[in-house]
Structures are given as structure tokens and as C-alpha cells.
Amino acid sequence: MTKFDMTHSPKLWLTAFSCFLALGAGLLLWDTFRHQEQSETLTTINHPKTAGPVAAKPALDNVNLAPALPSPKQIQTKEKRTIKLAAGDSLSSILTAQGVSNRQIYQLTQADTKEAFKKLNPNDRITITLEQPNAQLLALTLEQDIRQYEVFTAQENHFSHKTIQRAIDVIPTYKEARIESSLFVDGSNAGIADKLLFQLASIFKWDIDFALDIRRGDAFAILYEEQYIDGEAIGTGNILAAEFINNGRYFEAIRYQTERRIDYFTADGLSLRKAFIRTPVDFNRISSRFNPNRLHPIFKTTQPHRGVDYAASEGTPVQSSGDGEITYAGDIRGYGNAVIIDHGRGYTTLYAHLQGFAPNIKTGYQVSQGEEIGYVGQTGWATGPHLHYEFRVNGIHQNPETIAIPNDSPMSKDELTVYLRYAQSIKATLQRSHSAMFKQALSQIRR
Ligand SMILES: [Zn+2]
Known part of the structure; x- marks a missing residue:
């Protein structure tokens, strides 16, 4: 109705300008309000597919809506955003999209002593705290592992970096299984993680050959550490105790820290560990056996073969067969690079023709x-x-394949007294947990 004419109606012009001012201020107010809201609520953005247009757009654009106005004092707000990484994301691409400066991105990489940003994976989560409207990065949290996360905090001219371990609750948990086909199939069917089954096989490796000895009808029980973070199961820890019924024989193992090491013992306090590993290398075949009357392969004369030759690929690791002190590591004529270990109690072992030595291996x-x-x-x-x-036992060569291997040295008497009390309580826990199936299997053990 009213004709809008700025030339002839200064009053109307003023009114229009006031309206424009009000509109501009309103926009600014709205902008501030929106960011404050975000700073209080954690905004999760799925990056980059579903990133909303507002979130992805640098916040500065909104302020520039009223460029003709005298610049108002900027109201700084904090904003927190969590970004779930997608394939191909890099630290730089993510932060640039959020308006973070190259200088700050560089400072972050300088603070990253663990090089975590170089190992980003899809589904890692990055949470950033930005000071708006300048997209000044105040803090960044990188979650790659459920057990820990990395925190980067802005300082004067750099970022500080620390790794925070989450609190893990450990709950002893009992599980058991009867073997119908194999340790791993029946263990998995009983809801036991492969990791625990490997641990179980390792605990009893001294007494049970898991490749040959396992029979249908065998049964086992484990008491192990189930780990939780905020009530959510995240994995398993150690096996605290285990029982294995194998072909009518009964074995038990209780984890315990002695003065020497953490190890597994019977309820009576005997170590399951033997003093020596039978074969100190993962070999392909035995190329020459222990033979006091052997014809030497190079010299074609009768020369006793005082050890066992384990053929294996060049570079295969060789392990010490027992605890001990290195008494020699170097070249020996004919033997090449060789290591000699004194295990005490009259036992020594020798390892020859080595390509090289492991880093710490020297005399003493x-x-x-x-x-x-x-x-x-x-x-x-x-x-x-x-x-x-x-x-060698007391200086005399023995056949490594057949020598009776002694048990590990026993606990001291004082240690044993404390241990036996602990073992009793663990045994009681196991017995309370046994199913009817397991009790039945126990009752059939040969005495
Ligand atoms: Zn040999």
C-alpha cells in the first residue's frame, strides 16, 4: 500500500535501517545461542557422508551475514564435536573441514610422539573442542583403542599430549567344556575365546601334547579374568586356574606369583613348568640325531654326534631351553657362532651354527x-x-631328545605355606562351579 521511497521519506528510511539493524542483531544472537547449545550437548557428526551443511560450514560465514555493520565484540563460545572416521580420512582433512588452522594441525602432529595420527583407522573417534567463532582448537581426544585414549590439549604455542588408560574392572569367571571334536571347536562352542584356549594349551603343554593326546570325552574347566569397562565386556585377561581331564588323567594349574616369576602350579605347589624346553627351536625336521658312533658328513670318519641337529630356515629364532647364565657367546672352531648356557645344578646347553646372536646375548x-x-x-x-x-649333565653329553627333564626348582617353604592357603580357596571356587557333566568326568579319572 505505502509507496517505499527513500529519497522523499527520510523517516521511513530510518525505520527501514532500524529494522535491518534489528534483523542483523537477531541473526548474531541466534548464531551465539546455537553454538552455546552445542557446547552443552555433545554433537555427533558422522563424517563425512552425513555431515550436516551447517556443521561442515566454517562458522565464520554466519558472522559475515552483516558485513556493513560496525564489528561487534565477538562472543567466544566453546563447541564440542565428535567425528567418527571414515576410510581415507586424515587428521588434516578432518580438522581443515572444521576450520582449524594449518598452524594448529602442524602443532598437533609435533605433539604426537606416539605417531597415533599416522595410524588412523575407519571407526576411530576424534572429539574436538573448538573456541568459536575462530575455530581455535582447544583440545582433541583420539579414541583408537577401547582400553585407552590420547588427549591433546592446547598450550601457549604447542599441544601437550597424554595417554589416558581407562579403568578396567576384572571379574573372575568360570567356564568349562567337554571335547567332542577338538579343543578349539568345543571351546568356542562353550563361549571361550581363542586367546584363552591358546593360553590353556600353553599352561598344560608340559604334560599334554595337544596335537596327539586329545580324546573325545576329555573335559576342561577354567577360571579366568573377564575384563569390563563401564559394564561392557571388552576382553579377557589371565587364566587364574584350570583343570584338564585328558584320556583319564587329571591335571590342574593355579596361577601364582612366586619370588622368581609368575607361573602355574598344582594345588600341592609343584611347578607345571619343567626346567627345560625339550626343543629350543621351531624346526622342520631332525637332520641328525644324537649318535656316539656317527660317520661325520664332511670328514667321513667316525665322529660321535654329541647333539641333535634341527633343520630350520635360516634366521629362525633359537630360544634358551632353560633359565641360566650365558658362559660363552662367540665363535667356536667347527661350531661357528655358538652360545653356551650354564643352568646350575650341573646342567649346561650349547647352541651352534647360529647366523647371529640376539641383542643382549653376551657372557654373564x-x-x-x-x-x-x-x-x-x-x-x-x-x-x-x-x-x-x-x-650336558655334569659335563657328560646326553641325548636331548630322551633325557628325563627335571621339574623346575620348587618354592621356598615359607612361600609354599602362603601358596597352599590360596590354592585351597581357588580349588573350592572351581569345585563350587563344576557342572554335573564335569563332576561325572572327574569321577571317571583313573586313580
Ligand atoms: Zn650337529
Whole structure:
């Protein structure tokens, strides 16, 4: 109705300008309000597919809506966003999309001593706290692992970085299974993680050959650590105790920390571990056995073969067969690179033709059972890569394949007293948990 004419109606012009001011202020107010709301509520953005147009757009654009106005004092707000990574995302692509400056992105990578940003995976989560409207990054949290997360916090001219471990609740949990086809099939069917089944096989490896000895009707029970974070099961820890009924024989194992190491023991306190591993290398075949009257392969004369030759690929790790002290690590004529270990109680072992030695291996070093000492090679007089392994008792060579291996040294008397009390309570827990099936299997054990 009213004709809008700025030239002839200054009053109307003023009114129009006021309206424009009000509109501009309103937009600014709305903008501020929106960001404050976001700062209070965690906004989850699925990046990049479903990223909303507002979220993806640098916030500065909104402020520029009223460029003609005298610049108002900027109201700074904090905004928190969580971004779930997709394939191909990088730290730089994600933060650039959020308006973070290249300088801050660079500072972040400088603070990343663990190089976590170089190992980003789809489904990792990055949570950023931005100071708006300048998209100043105040903090960044990177979650790649359920057990821990990385926190980067802005300082004067750099970021500080720390790794936060989440609190894990550990609940002892009982499970058992009867073997119908195999340890792994029936274990999995009983809801037991493969990791625990490997641990179980390792605990009883001294007494049970899991490749050959397992029979239908065998049964086992485990008490293990189930781990939780915020009430959610996240994995398993150690096996605290285990029982295995194998072909009519009964074995038990209780995990316990002695003065020497954490190990598994019978309820009576005997170590399941033997003092020596039978074969100190993962070999392909035995190329020459222990033979006091052997014809030497190179010299064609009768020369006793005082050890066992385990043929294996060049570079295969060789382990110490028992705890002990390295008494020699170096070249021996004919043997090439060789290690000699004194295990105490009159036992020594020798490992020859090694390609090289593991890092710490030198005279005087205390080695643990199973520790890598060197690598299979063919140094010295050897016709192919193999480990020549000798086992001596009081200086006399014995056949490593057949020698009766002693049990590990026992606990001290004081230690044993404390242990027996603990073992009793663990046994009671196991017995309370046994199913009718397991009790039945126990009742059929040969005495
Ligand atoms: Zn040999």
C-alpha cells in the first residue's frame, strides 16, 4: 500500500535501517545461542557422508551475514564435536573441514610422539573442542583403542599430549567344556575365546601334547579374568586356574606369583613348568640325531654326534631351553657362532651354527627360559642351515631328545605355606562351579 521511497521519506528510511539493524542483531544472537547449545550437548557428526551443511560450514560465514555493520565484540563460545572416521580420512582433512588452522594441525602432529595420527583407522573417534567463532582448537581426544585414549590439549604455542588408560574392572569367571571334536571347536562352542584356549594349551603343554593326546570325552574347566569397562565386556585377561581331564588323567594349574616369576602350579605347589624346553627351536625336521658312533658328513670318519641337529630356515629364532647364565657367546672352531648356557645344578646347553646372536646375548647375561638367544644359520662346519643342540649333565653329553627333564626348582617353604592357603580357596571356587557333566568326568579319572 505505502509507496517505499527513500529519497522523499527520510523517516521511513530510518525505520527501514532500524529494522535491518534489528534483523542483523537477531541473526548474531541466534548464531551465539546455537553454538552455546552445542557446547552443552555433545554433537555427533558422522563424517563425512552425513555431515550436516551447517556443521561442515566454517562458522565464520554466519558472522559475515552483516558485513556493513560496525564489528561487534565477538562472543567466544566453546563447541564440542565428535567425528567418527571414515576410510581415507586424515587428521588434516578432518580438522581443515572444521576450520582449524594449518598452524594448529602442524602443532598437533609435533605433539604426537606416539605417531597415533599416522595410524588412523575407519571407526576411530576424534572429539574436538573448538573456541568459536575462530575455530581455535582447544583440545582433541583420539579414541583408537577401547582400553585407552590420547588427549591433546592446547598450550601457549604447542599441544601437550597424554595417554589416558581407562579403568578396567576384572571379574573372575568360570567356564568349562567337554571335547567332542577338538579343543578349539568345543571351546568356542562353550563361549571361550581363542586367546584363552591358546593360553590353556600353553599352561598344560608340559604334560599334554595337544596335537596327539586329545580324546573325545576329555573335559576342561577354567577360571579366568573377564575384563569390563563401564559394564561392557571388552576382553579377557589371565587364566587364574584350570583343570584338564585328558584320556583319564587329571591335571590342574593355579596361577601364582612366586619370588622368581609368575607361573602355574598344582594345588600341592609343584611347578607345571619343567626346567627345560625339550626343543629350543621351531624346526622342520631332525637332520641328525644324537649318535656316539656317527660317520661325520664332511670328514667321513667316525665322529660321535654329541647333539641333535634341527633343520630350520635360516634366521629362525633359537630360544634358551632353560633359565641360566650365558658362559660363552662367540665363535667356536667347527661350531661357528655358538652360545653356551650354564643352568646350575650341573646342567649346561650349547647352541651352534647360529647366523647371529640376539641383542643382549653376551657372557654373564642371565637368560630366561624361552628367551631368544640367536638365529638359525650355517656358520662353522655345516652343510645347511640347522641348529646343533647339546645337552650336558655334569659335563657328560646326553641325548636331548630322551633325557628325563627335571621339574623346575620348587618354592621356598615359607612361600609354599602362603601358596597352599590360596590354592585351597581357588580349588573350592572351581569345585563350587563344576557342572554335573564335569563332576561325572572327574569321577571317571583313573586313580
Ligand atoms: Zn650337529
